[in-house]
Amino acid sequence: MDTLMPTANAELYAIADRVLPGAGLGSYALAKDIRFVFAEGHGARIKDVDGREFIDYVGGAGALILGHSHPAVVEAVQRQAAKGLHMFGTLNEPAIRLAERLVSDIPCAEKIAYATTGSEATQYAMRLARAFTGKDMILKFEGAYHGNHDYALTSTFPKSLGNDPHGQDDTAGRPAGIRQTMCVAPYNDLDTLRRIVLDKKDELAAILVEPVQRIIPAKREFLEGIRKLCDETGVLMILDEVVTGFRLAYGGAQVHYGVTPDLASFGKVIGAGGPLAVVAGRADILDLSDPARKGAPDYVYFNGTLHGSPVAAAATLAMLDTLSEAGTYDRLNAFADEACAACQAVLDRHGLPAIAENTGSLWQILFMKDGPVSQADMMAGDAAAMRKLDSECMKRGIYALPGVRRFFATVHGERELEDTVRILDEACRAL
């Protein structure tokens, strides 16, 4: 409750309540009994404006795989900011060096093009696919998130299942015509997908898929099956790696799964917390956006004030240097497994019907029996209990958005694990 809130938080929220819709920065606004204002973050821990400390598992929505204020990243940002914060029109060296590095490190990347956010990257990938194939429709999966644009906001939060062909609107203000250009299919269900794709292949430009849909890992044969189906039908495969890129493995989920898409979107970790995202893929598709082709009927417009931000590119390069050190991902993923096993032991001790689920460093506590494989499994879980437990944890010093998938970073260690287990134990008791 606000009245219990220490002074600086209360003062700032009194302003925020007046001037920000719902006192939020987007679709998340914390409930009044747990909300706080971020002041600073170092490593795995953050402090609010009243000096209270939290272990951070939100990690800037997954962007901060090295944790907060990593010295190499801060140093790169400071060095570049002192030389120039922003540049438009002509190239800058960090943007070229980063492009070269990504082309060498991402399997599908013959070329890359810059964007500012993950949403922009998925939107550009869809635009490229439509221009390249001359077809309008994109298939996405029920429950998948691809960003904030009108095309993506199709059955991301479906109230019921089986909404193919066109899915449900996730937002008001979305023109009805957009709906006709999207279709949806159930995740991890290759037979249904095959039926839909064969039926619609003459209208379908691309299949857009998350390698880990929220917290549901793709079955290997599902991604391999999509690749095969795309090869058979001439439909393009777009892998949305905004979350998984350089998180599931160095290079992305396409390295982990050994499946190479035609196009892929990257953001979050690529960007290192700065305004930078990327579309990577086949040169013959990306070259549709070559500015020399302006005026051609299939020229694809790509542009943004912040594209190729030198500060964000410098930060990302510094981060990639650290991430590419031997053993980084093995250590991160092993820690994630160990931490989830420890959380599971706490849940079991309290007899809660919940699982601590992880795919690499993506994790969440879910109130269900087995790891989910479909959106139906997600919808069958007890979402209210999950949010309640997460809220109880936040009251005690774990920052993880209630009911939302969260992340381990390379800076989470034994001390965080001990504190997490203790806090979870107390929260289970309170539940």
Ligand SMILES: Cc1ncc(COP(=O)(O)O)c(C=O)c1O
């Ligand atoms: C898989 C996926 N794609 C796209 C996006 C959109 O990225 P952004 O929030 O940077 O626009 C997100 C964001 O969470 C995401 O998880």
